Amino acid sequence: MPEAPGYYTEGPEALVVNLATRGDRDAFAELVRRRQPWIRNLMRRLCGSPELADDLAQRVFLLAWRKIRQLRQPDRFGAWLKRIAINEWVQHNRKRTPDWVADIDDLPLPARAAAIDEAIDLDRALDELPGPVRLCIVLNYHERMSHGEIVESTGLRLGTVKSHIRRGSKRLRERLSAYGESA
Numbered sequence: 001m002p003e004a005p006g007y008y009t010e011g012p013e014a015l016v017v018n019l020a021t022r023g024d025r026d027a028f029a030e031l032v033r034r035r036q037p038w039i040r041n042l043m044r045r046l047c048g049s050p051e052l053a054d055d056l057a058q059r060v061f062l063l064a065w066r067k068i069r070q071l072r073q074p075d076r077f078g079a080w081l082k083r084i085a086i087n088e089w090v091q092h093n094r095k096r097t098p099d100w101v102a103d104i105d106d107l108p109l110p111a112r113a114a115a116i117d118e119a120i121d122l123d124r125a126l127d128e129l130p131g132p133v134r135l136c137i138v139l140n141y142h143e144r145m146s147h148g149e150i151v152e153s154t155g156l157r158l159g160t161v162k163s164h165i166r167r168g169s170k171r172l173r174e175r176l177s178a179y180g181e182s183a
Contacts, residue, residue, distance in 0.1 A: 017074035028068065031077070032061050039085055045138045046089045048127035056092060060085045082143070086135070086153050093131040125175040129168050132156065136164035137172070 008016060008030040016034075019027035039060055043053035064084055071080055126134050135154060139145045145153065150161045 013077060014074040017068075017071065017077045020068050021071055021074065023069070028065055035078070035081060036061070039081065042082070042085055042138070042143065043089065045123070045126065045142050046134060047092075048123055052092075056088055057085075060088050063088065083153055086139070089135065090131075090154070122172075122176065125172050128175065129171060132160075133164045133168040133171075136161050137168040140165050 008019075008026055013031070013034065016027045016030050020031055036057065040053055040057045043056045043060075044050055047053055047056065060081070064081055067084070071077065073080075126137065129137065132154075136150055136156070139150045139153065140147070147158060147161050147165070150156070151158050154161070156164075
């Protein structure tokens, strides 16, 4: 495969996005190259499975390619792509667990034979959270989105987002307490 021209690899993202919106496959391939690690990491944080994260990331980029001509603001590509990723994860989670909106307080704590030890890490602790709580935690702490941005991206109510973040953070602190203050 020939190397992409410099304006793809070195050009500002808005220019590359603009080319992709006109159907330029090489431009879109460059966008995938630039954004794939970020999307894969977001999906891995959300689902806890590298294999599933790869599958979901691939779906995100396929959907983005199909919809890229609808993007009117090339400088907002990152936010647009993140929205597609969040929607893809929510749709996957809804198919897997129809009651994905269950409240964290209504769920029983996972039965554990032993106390949390050093082998428990953040990804496992995140994986124990219900889907919408994990989504809010990852978007707030990992993606540094504000509560308002999370509301806009997920369609959840502001009070629900705040509650999920507060309760999820508390649950994570409990699960990671063996790490002390660094948790």
